[in-house]
Amino acid sequence: MTSTLIPTLASQGESTQLYVTATHKVRDQSGEPPFGWVPYGVQHAWTAGSRKTLCGEWTSGWTVFWDRSFSATRAEACPACVEASLPEASRRRLDPALRRTA
Numbered sequence: 001m002t003s004t005l006i007p008t009l010a011s012q013g014e015s016t017q018l019y020v021t022a023t024h025k026v027r028d029q030s031g032e033p034p035f036g037w038v039p040y041g042v043q044h045a046w047t048a049g050s051r052k053t054l055c056g057e058w059t060s061g062w063t064v065f066w067d068r069s070f071s072a073t074r075a076e077a078c079p080a081c082v083e084a085s086l087p088e089a090s091r092r093r094l095d096p097a098l099r100r101t102a
């Protein structure tokens with residue numbers, strides 16, 4: 001007997017805001033001072049109140065960029081977070097394990 005209980009994201013409509021979070025941050029020195037912090041390295045998606053990224057990484061000690069929305073089109077975007085942020089319909093298409101058999 002196999003029980004595969006996959007914790008599903010509570011989808012409360014389309015209002016869930018995804019923010020960028022990253023393990024490192026650097027000063028953006030491309031513009032005028034004051035220089036703001038910008039993510040360095042892989043950018044993960046994170047929802048307010050969560051302790052993990054969409055891809056399941058613990059965000060303890062990570063920097064959340066409240067002024068940045070997670071964008072799946074960025075080259076630095078975490079592929080797993082991109083996939084997790086996709087609409088459920090396309091996720092089912094990607095992952096056969098989530099497809100329900102009649």
Ligand SMILES: [Zn+2]
Nearest residue numbers: 044055078081
């Ligand atoms: Zn990620």
